[in-house]
Amino acid sequence: MPRDRIPVTIEGRELELSNLDKVMYPAAGFTKGEVIDYYTRISPVLLPHLRDRAVTRIRYPNGVDEAHFFEKNKPGGTPSWVRLETMPVPGSTKSRETIDFVVVDELPTLVWLANLAAIELHTPQWRIGADPDMLVVDLDPGAPAGLTECCAVAVLMRDRLAASGIAAYPKTSGKKGMQLCCPISGTQSAEVVAAFAHAVAEELAAMVPGSITAKMAKQLRPGKIFIDWSQNSAAKTTVTPYSLRAGSSPAVSAPLTWDEVVAMATGETPARQLGPAEVLDRVATHGDLLADLLRPGPRVPDQDTSHRGTSR
Incomplete structure (x- = not known):
């Protein structure tokens, strides 16, 4: 295994962390390892606000000064233990268009997304299958x-x-x-x-x-x-x-x-x-x-x- 890939087990889920020294915020020297550390430590209060909501991620693979992209659908290589919900695309003009949304109900999923440089997490005002709460x-x-x-x-x-x-x-x-x-x-x-x-x-x-x-x-x-x-x-x-x-x-x-x-x-x-x-x-x-x-x-x-x- 490459030296920059680290296998970890979190709450019984196995995943790999990679490139922890990669700088995500160049002006501040804030690394991907620090992003993952923040999301891990904040998870007790963050996870309840993510639970049962389809999450849109904004990913910055090479840091905040480089290209980024919005991601709603599951990414390639999504682990089998990540919760997915297949739903219509909100606001889509194609009535039959559906995608597999990621749902972050547990810490391993949150860490997995942070490792993918999903720096920003955005959620709707509704929980899956319900009206806005x-x-x-x-x-x-x-x-x-x-x-x-x-x-x-x-x-x-x-x-x-x-x-x-x-x-x-x-x-x-x-x-x-x-x-x-x-x-x-x-x-x-x-x-x-x-x-x-x-x-x-x-x-x-x-x-x-x-x-x-x-x-x-x-x-x-x-x-x-x-x-x-x-x-x-x-x-x-x-x-x-x-x-x-x-x-x-x-x-x-x-x-x-x-x-x-x-x-x-x-x-x-x-x-x-x-x-x-x-x-x-x-x-x-x-x-x-x-x-x-x-x-x-x-x-x-x-x-x-x-x-x-x-x-x-």
Whole structure:
């Protein structure tokens, strides 16, 4: 066996790790071995958010500065013990098109993907065979707006959702912006959930038109926060909590407390993305700040009577 291939047994599963010294984040010198180490150590809180969800991977075989690709289907050489679910491709115009999605229910599968340089993990708002159990609000800043402004809009969105009986939990995106994740009942279609999210986004954009937009057009976004309600489409995925993100240095889609969001919004503390070592320390101290996402929430309003002029 080549010296750069190391056989390991994890929870009774046999796999090989390779090229552990390969640098994945050149500017930071962060290696594939460190990627695998992070995913192994964060797995107690990450795996519950991956479980029973079809995972889309973004792979960077030669590091974050080189070519990457999205992967939904199982890769060649997938071990027999990896859970696969054959499902239609969400949003596909070919009604009979199906692919074999990987489902990450256990640590060996997570380590196997990390060894394939699957740096980013993205999951849908629904569990396999079910309706959405999570509403996602993606807050995307248009320069010169940034994470500080995202945090201010997040507080507005939190309060608006609370008025409809929906609790929101914040996390950084690991890139420019942030997301709010809201546990919902899992008894309504993606169309109903997306329509509600769209209505609320338009309502806030009408309240603060100088700072918020709910429209997709990129030319309308400079200096504003785009509330991307379309993340609730059945065909969309969102970066999974605790996933690494590709960038100049390793960052994590990291849960925040609302006190932290308010402090960032007001400038009391600098608004910033968080790295893997810091996130591991936070989990050791606070546990999973997103644990409530794993429990059912309320139904979203089918018709939000407090929103004027919205028809679906």
